[in-house]
Amino acid sequence: MTAFPPTSPAERRRHKVRTRILSAAETVLASDGVDGLSIRRLAEKIDYSPSAIYKYFGSKDELVFELKEAFFEKILERIDHIVDKQTPFHVRARDCVATYVEIAVDKPHHYAAAFAGQIAETGPSEDEPGFQDTKKGLAFSVLKKMVQEGIDDGHFRPDLNASLAAKSIWASCHGLAMMRVHAPSFPSLNPNKTTISPEKFTEFHADLVVRGLEFRS
Amino acid sequence: MTAFPPTSPAERRRHKVRTRILSAAETVLASDGVDGLSIRRLAEKIDYSPSAIYKYFGSKDELVFELKEAFFEKILERIDHIVDKQTPFHVRARDCVATYVEIAVDKPHHYAAAFAGQIAETGPSEDEPGFQDTKKGLAFSVLKKMVQEGIDDGHFRPDLNASLAAKSIWASCHGLAMMRVHAPSFPSLNPNKTTISPEKFTEFHADLVVRGLEFRS
DNA sequence: TCAAAAAGTAAACACTGTTCACCCAATTTC
DNA sequence: GAAATTGGGTGAACAGTGTTTACTTTTTGA
Numbered sequence: 213m214t215a216f217p218p219t220s221p222a223e224r225r226r227h228k229v230r231t232r233i234l235s236a237a238e239t240v241l242a243s244d245g246v247d248g249l250s251i252r253r254l255a256e257k258i259d260y261s262p263s264a265i266y267k268y269f270g271s272k273d274e275l276v277f278e279l280k281e282a283f284f285e286k287i288l289e290r291i292d293h294i295v296d297k298q299t300p301f302h303v304r305a306r307d308c309v310a311t312y313v314e315i316a317v318d319k320p321h322h323y324a325a326a327f328a329g330q331i332a333e334t335g336p337s338e339d340e341p342g343f344q345d346t347k348k349g350l351a352f353s354v355l356k357k358m359v360q361e362g363i364d365d366g367h368f369r370p371d372l373n374a375s376l377a378a379k380s381i382w383a384s385c386h387g388l389a390m391m392r393v394h395a396p397s398f399p400s401l402n403p404n405k406t407t408i409s410p411e412k413f414t415e416f417h418a419d420l421v422v423r424g425l426e427f428r429s
Numbered sequence: 430m431t432a433f434p435p436t437s438p439a440e441r442r443r444h445k446v447r448t449r450i451l452s453a454a455e456t457v458l459a460s461d462g463v464d465g466l467s468i469r470r471l472a473e474k475i476d477y478s479p480s481a482i483y484k485y486f487g488s489k490d491e492l493v494f495e496l497k498e499a500f501f502e503k504i505l506e507r508i509d510h511i512v513d514k515q516t517p518f519h520v521r522a523r524d525c526v527a528t529y530v531e532i533a534v535d536k537p538h539h540y541a542a543a544f545a546g547q548i549a550e551t552g553p554s555e556d557e558p559g560f561q562d563t564k565k566g567l568a569f570s571v572l573k574k575m576v577q578e579g580i581d582d583g584h585f586r587p588d589l590n591a592s593l594a595a596k597s598i599w600a601s602c603h604g605l606a607m608m609r610v611h612a613p614s615f616p617s618l619n620p621n622k623t624t625i626s627p628e629k630f631t632e633f634h635a636d637l638v639v640r641g642l643e644f645r646s
Numbered sequence: 647t648c649a650a651a652a653a654g655t656a657a658a659c660a661c662t663g664t665t666c667a668c669c670c671a672a673t674t675t676c
Numbered sequence: 677g678a679a680a681t682t683g684g685g686t687g688a689a690c691a692g693t694g695t696t697t698a699c700t701t702t703t704t705g706a
Contacts, residue, residue: 222673222683229684251663261686263665268684272663327611328545376625379615380605380634387604388597394544398596408593417597424641439652439704446653468694478655480696489694653702662693667686674681 230268232258234278241279245321246328249276280326284347287315291351295358301367302422305358309385309418310411316389317410324393327386355382359425368425377425384421388414447485449475451495458496462538463545466493497543501564504532508568512575518584519639522575526602526635527628533606534627541610544603572599576642585642594642601638605631 236257240249251272255262269275294307316323326348356378362368368377391398392410408416453474457466468489472479486492511524533540543565573595579585585594608615609627625633 226684250661252661262663263687264685266664324545327607328541376630376633377637379608379630380637383604383608383634384601384638385604386607387600387602390544390603390607391596391600413593413596416593417600420594420597420641421601421637422641424637424639428645437704443653467692469692479694480656481654483695484653647706649704649706651702651704653700655698655700657697657699659696660694662691664690664692666689668688669686670684672681672683674679676677676679 226268229258233265233268233275234282237275237279238282241276241321241325242319243321246276246325276325279322281347283319283322283326284351287312288347288351288354290315291354295354301362301365302426305362305422306415306418308355308358309381309421310414312385313389313392313414313417314411317392320393323389327390352378352382362425366427369427372425381421381425384417388417443485446475450482450485450492451499454492454496455499458493458538458542459536460538463493463542493542496539498564500536500539500543501568504529505564505568505571507532508571512571518579518582519643522579522639523632523635525572525575526598526638527631529602530606530609530631530635531628534609537610540606544607569595569599579642583644586644589642598638598642601634605634 233254236254237249240253240257249272251265252262255265265275269278290311291308294304294311297304297307299307356374359368359372359378359381360374363370363372363374363377392414398410398413450471453471454466457470457474466489468482469479472482482492486495507528508525511521511528514521514524516524573591576585576589576595576598577591580587580589580591580594609631615627615630
């Protein structure tokens with residue numbers, strides 16, 4: 213259990229090495245993905261032996277998990293920033309969707325890795341032990357709060373369950389993010405006539421998602 | 430280039446071995462995912478040497494690609510069957526979404542593998558060379574046709590572009606499918622009060638997706 | 647029948663994550 | 677201060693992986 217912030221020189225040194233490993237891993241992940249991120253390659257980058265890594269991380273998965281957490285923390289910050297703005301509600305809502313997707317596209321390997329754990333691993337299933345505390349979980353609760361606001365203010369259907377709606381939104385965002393990550397030219401590159409930039413398409417998608425929730429008289 | 434259907438005894442034998450490999454691979458993929466699917470394990474299962482596999486498939490990726498194609502063919506069949514039904518439009522639309530997700534959940538490893546290729550591989554980006562011919566591409570065109578029908582019949586907004594709308598729908602389906610694949614208890618297991626079955630949630634999601642497209646006076 | 651082509655194989659290459667026994671230096675305890 | 681204990685760091689090994697190469701056997705076609 214490495215204390216944070218580090219106090220003793222020993223802990224401080226340990227923390228420093230840990231950080232060196234993590235930032236080396238961060239670079240490799242960004243450029244070559246989780247498959248290109250090998251312990252040996254990491255060790256070489258920081259001039260240690262491969263086995264040394266295991267004095268700091270129990271396994272590769274554990275190491276990658278920390279990278280994912282940091283990534284979601286960054287997403288969380290960006291989204292939080294948008295939610296706090298004083299722009300009209302539907303603009304904020306659309307911006308959240310669009311921003312989420314753009315971050316994913318910006319760091320495709322990070323995003324893919326974040327959701328490519330072993331099947332049956334921790335997805336955004338609320339109330340699973342620990343999920344609330346994870347950065348992913350925090351991001352979700354922010355989203356949920358905004359949906360609740362939309363319901364309370366009459367923008368969204370009053371019969372909506374905020375938690376379920378938020379999950380549906382997340383799923384829709386996730387889907388587009390994945391599509392764009394795995395096919396950068398999505399939705400199209402050289403089509404019949406439907407020439408539209410990925411960014412524009414993301415806005416279009418965001419609009420549809422929000423529309424689905426809106427109250428209609 | 431193995432001809433199909435096979436004519437000569439040689440080709441017939443070759444085809445038989447190929448099929449044996451594929452069906453062994455199919456079983457392993459279903460139970461242990463693409464990571465558990467190793468050439469050596471496959472070879473052992475069919476009592477061949479590992480290198481023998483390479484006389485039938487150029488690489489593991491090539492082999493897996495065929496499994497994915499077969500999988501999408503199955504999806505296509507199911508969806509096609511729904512589209513052809515004479516039920517009300519919005520029922521059909523919702524059923525398509527729900528069915529797509531349920532198939533994914535039914536064969537989680539298949540679905541995950543189908544979309545977990547190298548980043549920047551073939552996603553549903555129309556008009557990329559060959560995409561139209563792939564099973565994935567075919568499935569997409571079926572979806573697009575249904576959306577067009579929805580527009581023409583006044584169920585959907587008349588200003589919609591069928592191709593873009595179809596892609597948005599697909600993204601939303603894909604997102605939920607991925608969520609449910611990676612977190613089987615999604616949307617929730619033991620929540621505060623929001624007890625809802627995954628199936629019910631999928632219906633809810635499908636409903637939202639369709640709503641986003643609907644015409645409102 | 648005999649040459650050519652195809653099918654199948656063992657062994658190796660270059661990787662992977664992980665563990666083990668060991669060494670050495672720093673820290674803690676007496 | 678000396679002895680003992682901890683913790684960082686290492687090389688070598690284990691058990692895997694996809695793939696290639698050289699080689700042998702079988703089957704095919706003229």
